[in-house]
Amino acid sequence: MTIIKPVESPTVTAPLSKNSALRWVRKNLFNSVFNTVLTFVMLYFVYVAGKGMWSWGITDAVWIADTRRECFAISIDGACWAGVYAWFDNIFYGRYPREELWRINLGLVCLVIWMVPLWLPRVKAKISIGMTTVFLYPFLAGYLFSGGAKGVFMQFMVTAAIVCLLVNTLHAIVGVCSGRSLLEFIVTLFGKKNASSKRGRNILVGLFAIIFVVIYIWQMNWTVERIPWTKWGGLFLTLVISGIGIAMALPSGILLALGRRSNLTIVRVFSTTFIELFRSVPVITVLFMATTMFPLFMPQGFVLNKLVQVIIAVCMFNAAYMAETVRGGLQTIPKRQFEAAHTIGLGYWQTMGLIIMPQALKHMIPNIVGNFITLLKDTTLVSIIGLFDVLGMLRSISKDSPWLGLHKEPLVFGAFLFFVICFAMSKYSRHLEVKLSTSHKK
């Protein structure tokens, strides 16, 4: 039998989407009598719960008052947000001296300035900007937050951080304006259009050396008052601990994951032991170990402060978790990719850095951000071992004499705070996923 199509079939536009909202509602909520009843019952429950929350939290709530007693006098059934509001500074900054709060804010602003270029599409050399954020910014922030006299090393690192911040910012501005790197810009600025890149680099290094020296001399006389870590607290402390945890977890997790797959027995055994040890112990135990047992193992007279111990513990714990996430991601990359990389002469680190990790990390984004969110929330556990992080601060409101017994409102506020931060992170991760997965389907 022969079939020959006489004319080409015309192309027709696709039928209208079957997923319009009304259709969906009818199909999923009112498709039978039972479902219709169920829908109405559930709607009623939602209404009751929502109304209760609404009247307690918004309409009947007291926003301005000086004590809890006053709150009660105004409205007995409503929330007493005045108490939370009165403690705002404490919730965000802990017991940090009020006249020094600018230092925390400045530190935060520096971080934002440092990170913004990472999101600007025209800026080049994003990896080195990211690296300096992880390795140099902490010194600047650390000094801003704790203050006191600087040792030579600290002076050097603070100067390096400031220079780096300046260079990054300049680089970003040049990048946004002209789409070029700072190096190219300066080379053309000096009128040497065709100067070799080596020469341009020399000019650049010379410039930076001068800036470095200037800033070094300036910062020798720049000191801020010492503020012991015991005064740190609130959301600030939470973000410091989890921020360092997040910054350290990914690189060390990658190293541990690679170590676990290594052919070198010692490296593999060490990595595996480390990962399994920390993964099979609850985080609170790790925290207790770090603060109470760790000093016992140290030589006499060797004292680390509790905050540093806690941060080390958080980093180690999360590195172990991250290592397993990364290992999972590495397993999604077929062996063929390794072989292809080997056949064009790439060595182990080049293969990992250029071929395997970029692909694996893309697959792992949801899990990695999930880990970060868990880390942020787990950080509240430090309130149990006596650090006044945001949760510790929220709970001490109820022990403050004007607001005695105010438990609910601070915790609701805390939940709201965490929701905002974590939801933003999760949204961003989703955005990143979409962006990276479509980036090569243009």
Add this chain to the structure above:
Amino acid sequence: MTETKTQEAGKTRKHLVSAASSSVMIEFTQVNKWYDDFHVLKNIDLTVHQGERIVVCGPSGSGKSTLIRCINHLEEHQSGSIVVDGITLNRNLKNIDYIRTEVGMVFQNFNLFPHLTILENLCLGPIWARKISRADAEDVAMKYLERVKIPEQAEKYPEQLSGGQQQRVAIARSLCMNPKIMLFDEPTSALDPEMIKEVLEVMIELADTGMTMVVVTHEMGFAQIVADRVILMDKGEIVEENEPVAFFNNPQHERTKMFLSQIL
């Protein structure tokens, strides 16, 4: 048309071989390899001279892929010796790295890097393993993309290309390293019939440049046109090794006869 062209090419090729036959590029001596208890390679002896084209065929599981993967040490042999370009393959990582920059390989499944553009795929090896500047590497890459006839695809990603185009990119990627030897591991087995031709044409052109090639393939037409020697492997052994005319017209071994009757 292409027939006559390739026959002419064949003549010049033979000339090249005789000129360069003195230097040995690959030498297998009594090589044995096991996967656990399975004996994949049994007492392999093989010599490939510079400029020679060897086609390796045989039923699946006969060890032909393993054989060529030993040449750039993607697989490790357990006894015997393999000398490539004058260097003995052992556990010395420096030697292995060197060999891998000198030996290009093309796989059945192309194995391009999906997160990089075609141009970046091509430049990676020259930039990182050969330490060439990016601009020079891009020039070289474009040159080879033109040679495999797809310079217009340079900015695309591998998944946007057809199988045949991807395989041609893979060939270009290996050539960018300016290798002395090219290995092909069933380069056309994963392709649709109409794409096989375009890849084979590129390979034939490559053969005309005097490249030393070891090709695992079932394309007997290709073997007849290009090969200096055809090798039949079965159960881990080299069963028969001969010039293509003799191999196809007058097979000596029982297994060769059987293999040819099945495949032709």
